[in-house]
Amino acid sequence: MHVREESLAGVLTFRPTPHRDDRGVFTRTFDAAIAAEHGLAPDAFVQDSQSRSRKGTVRGLHGRRGRGEAKLVRCARGAVLDVxxxxxxxxxxxxxxxAIRLDDEEFTTLYVPPGLLHGFQALTESADVCYRIDRPHAPGEDIAVRYDDPDLAIEWPLPVTAMSERDRAAGSWRELLAELSTELSTEAGR
Known part of the structure; x- marks a missing residue:
């Protein structure tokens, strides 16, 4: 398994070597020893989740306030542009x-450290994304920024065909910066 540090601080990709033959393919999608070699505590992950999305669907951009949330993300079926x-x-x-393409051909797993916003767009007719998360979900800590925020200028490859009402109503990057600034000021004053 090849591990690569990506351009955002703390972000890693784990790229396995799939074994292909006339039966199909076999690959290791997670290895606790390799994760530990790269500073992750594999036993810290407490929840596995999976989503299925139709082509063009955007989910995100989501994060958590406070100490954040670490994730291991991979696409088990189809392909997504993960942002x-x-x-x-x-x-x-x-x-x-x-932005990194995750798909069911390369089997890349993306490590998302706490404090990052995460989202993706389904590139194929159907895409299954699997998440391994280090904290139970706490809805009161959720934060979100609109997928089409002009300050972020993320280039989604397809027209957006579906998204949740929550994502449609998400705030702007500037609003999140103001919230983060207020939270940091409050913490510094304690």
Whole structure:
């Protein structure tokens, strides 16, 4: 398995070597020892989730306030364009985004550290995305930014065909920056 550091601080991709023959394909999608070699605590992940989306669907951009949430994300069926935005004010890559294609051919797993916004667009007729998350879901900590925020200028490859009402009503990047600034000021005053 090849591990690569991506352009956003702390983001890793785990790229396995699929074994293909006349029966099909076999690949390892997770290896705790390799994850640990790269600073992850594999036993820290407490929840696995899966979504299925139709072509053109956008999910995100989602994150969590407070200490955030780490994720391992992979596409088990089809293909997606996975997008991350660094929302960590103290990060050297704060405000930058990264887009990576995840699919069921390469089996790449993306490590998303706490403090990043995450979203994706389904590129195939149907796409299944699997998430391994390090914290139970706490709806009160959810944050979201609109997928089409002009300050982020994310280039989605397809017309958007579907999204949740929550994502449609998400705030702007500037509004999130103001919230983060207020939260940091409050924490500094404690």
């Amino acid at each position: 991350l935005v660094d929302a960590r004010p103290s990060s050297p890559t704060f405000g930058r985004s990264l």
